[in-house]
Amino acid sequence: MTQHNPWPDEGNTGHIWDDDIRELDNPPPLWWMLAFYAGFVAIIFYVIYYPAIPWVNSHTKGVAGWTAIEEYNQDFQVLNNWRQRTFAAEEEQLRALDVTEIIQDDNLRAYAINTSRVLFSDYCMACHGAEGSGNPNFPILANDDWLWGGSVKAIEAAMINGRVGNMPARGMMGNLTDEEVIEVAKYSIALSEGNPDAEEFAAGKALYNGKGMCMACHGPAGKPLAPNGAANLANEINRFQGVPDNLQASRLDSYIFTIKYGVNVRQGGGFLENTRRAEMPSFKERLPDAEVNIKRLAVYVHSLGGGQ
Template sequence: MVDAVFLLRFYNDYFYTLYYPTIPLTDGTGEFTKGMAGWTQVEEYQDDFTVLKNWRVSKFADKEEKLAAMSVEDILKDEELKSYAVATSKVLFGDYCAGCHAAGGAGNPNFPILADDDWLWGGSVKQIETAMVNGRIGNMPAKGMMGNLSEQEMQDVTDYVMALSEGKGEDVAFTAGKAAYTKGMCLACHGPAGKPLAPTGSANLTDQVWRFTGLPGADLRTEAYNTIAYGVNVKKDGQYIAGTRQAYMPSFKERLPDADVNIKRLAIYVHALGGGQ
């Protein structure tokens, strides 16, 4: 007599084998029987995701409408909406920003740190939003503004820049470097005393935040010299010269989904990361 439990299991397995995709084909294609139900895990995932997405849209519709309608300055004043923008930005930041700026804005080598209060282009929430909309392209001439610095003068300027970062710029030992700094017109961008007079993308030389540091453990003086000698984004005949720093941030208005809202969201998030101005 055939065991009833065995028959039940047999028919149960037989049913699932026919109903769901299970049996690999022997033609070497890696395909399998599709099953009478036409069911796939991918379709079930997509259906579940759609349900979740629709639920989120319904639950947070009022906040999303406010984000779309309000300016970043007004969002920043609304604590509840600001918290919502920050909370919903983390995945976006991970997908679109962390590749350069690292998780939490800690900054990968040779990319700006967003988790401090040192801002090349200004740290107001509106300035951050503008940077994301328009992108940013760094610019610094090689060998001084006019390309007129000698090797010795570049060495002197490097020593002066290092001294500025340590608060020693007025020491008599760096007089030659200060003179070369003036000759090379470094002050036109970095200010007479190493601090830019306006946020135009130029580094503050009086702090110890370095835009280009190479890999961890790199000699800072060598890195500073290389930036002075080869500049930033310097091209000849349409090609970057050897040794020049490349500093480029693309516009995200065409890269982000729902860019109008998501750029605002990310601007609020980045502003919160670095003690924005």
């Protein structure tokens, strides 16, 4: 920068670099000034029209009555209307057809499955786990170990009517002693481990088929003869895990507990203390548009891997 200004008349600021680069003092172009003032006008308009100035508990609302959530809802409505128009035929078919017919139709079946995931997460996942993977004390829906049957009809019925398994405490007649409960529990485990005929389980086997009448529900070899809500004892899948004050308790302790206190045993106006509770609520009144959504979910659950 030099003190000497060789261009005193051109209106420069006197700041000169590299001998001849000067800073001038021209007004901004007219278009720029207009845009600048228009900006102020726009701000005033904006502040009046839209919600703008924060206040202690709220903010100015603006004369337009605009809110982000309202705009979202309107857009969502547009999307929903589009969906309803686009998939009207599929929805109509879901409503009209029986679940057994729906699973025969590849397109309709795929449509039902794809539109079920959110419903399943909202209404079923808390108990049955993500994609039906199960939670301790709630059945897995993604395997073929069914209490009530894995046909799409049986799955639909579970949602319509709910499901409540019942197992009496201490055998069918409620008369097994503590020692007998332990014997029959050991035998029940042997059923899944493949050595039920070993000498050491003879006493348990006799109780299972005789005094306890376990086989009436659980079947002669631990597998119910037809689905009736009773657990399959012939596989390694366990419904109940641990005992209430020790969730890590061994399988034997868990079985002993279940046999002692039964499942959903009623007493007086309520339930027997310690009885295992296992109740699938009816979804007829719980699901929005249950008539269609129960079918949709039945097709989805049936597809999870264990459908029959």
